[in-house]
Amino acid sequence: MAQPLRYHTKHRQQILEYAKKNQGKHITAAQMCEYFRQQGKSIGLATIYRQLEHLVEEGLLHKYITDSTSSACFEYREQCNSAHCIHCKCIRCGAFIHVECSHLEDWNLHLQQNHRFQLDFGRTMLYGVCENCAL
Amino acid sequence: MAQPLRYHTKHRQQILEYAKKNQGKHITAAQMCEYFRQQGKSIGLATIYRQLEHLVEEGLLHKYITDSTSSACFEYREQCNSAHCIHCKCIRCGAFIHVECSHLEDWNLHLQQNHRFQLDFGRTMLYGVCENCAL
DNA sequence: ATAATTGCAAACACTTTGCACCTGT
DNA sequence: ACAGGTGCAAAGTGTTTGCAATTAT
Numbered sequence: 001m002a003q004p005l006r007y008h009t010k011h012r013q014q015i016l017e018y019a020k021k022n023q024g025k026h027i028t029a030a031q032m033c034e035y036f037r038q039q040g041k042s043i044g045l046a047t048i049y050r051q052l053e054h055l056v057e058e059g060l061l062h063k064y065i066t067d068s069t070s071s072a073c074f075e076y077r078e079q080c081n082s083a084h085c086i087h088c089k090c091i092r093c094g095a096f097i098h099v100e101c102s103h104l105e106d107w108n109l110h111l112q113q114n115h116r117f118q119l120d121f122g123r124t125m126l127y128g129v130c131e132n133c134a135l
Numbered sequence: 136m137a138q139p140l141r142y143h144t145k146h147r148q149q150i151l152e153y154a155k156k157n158q159g160k161h162i163t164a165a166q167m168c169e170y171f172r173q174q175g176k177s178i179g180l181a182t183i184y185r186q187l188e189h190l191v192e193e194g195l196l197h198k199y200i201t202d203s204t205s206s207a208c209f210e211y212r213e214q215c216n217s218a219h220c221i222h223c224k225c226i227r228c229g230a231f232i233h234v235e236c237s238h239l240e241d242w243n244l245h246l247q248q249n250h251r252f253q254l255d256f257g258r259t260m261l262y263g264v265c266e267n268c269a270l
Numbered sequence: 271a272t273a274a275t276t277g278c279a280a281a282c283a284c285t286t287t288g289c290a291c292c293t294g295t
Numbered sequence: 296a297c298a299g300g301t302g303c304a305a306a307g308t309g310t311t312t313g314c315a316a317t318t319a320t
Contacts, residue, residue, distance in 0.1 A: 143294075281312070290301100
């Protein structure tokens, strides 16, 4: 459980900053890598993975896995109160939708009180049909 | 989007049967493959993956991914024709909980009207902590 | 001085695919 | 006959790791 001491490196800071800047979005390691490359301050993909792992361990980022075929997504945690956001996936087009909704807390409360089940929004994916595919 | 017609093959039946027999357990493709091998009726891993994909598409099985490093798990989905039931799974003990709740329809309506997402209860699994594990 | 971080390439594990053949309809 | 299924091996994908050099403490 004892985590090694984390050094305050430039890369760590850049990655965290980029994640913060993209609050509410789901970013993959590859996307980050590409972004930094375009900015002329390339960071090795392995480094990004290692830093993301650290940041998730420290609770600064949240990691989401939707599909075994596609890559994991990371998201800065501060504003994404896990009690207010949930992830939906369209069973037709595969779109990944982030829903922020104050009702979610009520649902969780209801499930807890009436059905004795404590929902974990971070791990739950709602499947259904998105706006475009419903037409 | 039109799914091709699925033939009733021996392998399809064996895979579905095995999944049914293991309701409430989470099984990987590799585990299935090993099981059939031990039974002297080997099925190629690729075939298993292809059939599992079909069965998930048809809504007979549920697929879930917890970790990007480990393999996806499959589970027989209890048939439930009511619009008032949803399935929950405990992330600690793996318990499979069937929740019947009249509120579900309201949630679906809310998601549809406010977030333009049409939830499919049959394919959705809620992850969280069950009564016993919450203690 | 010591411990963590980095980049690269190679290794990894799970999953998908191309192809030739087989089977269900 | 045709569309879908199968097995094998090969390819693909996202992620991790070994190593030697670098950087933070």
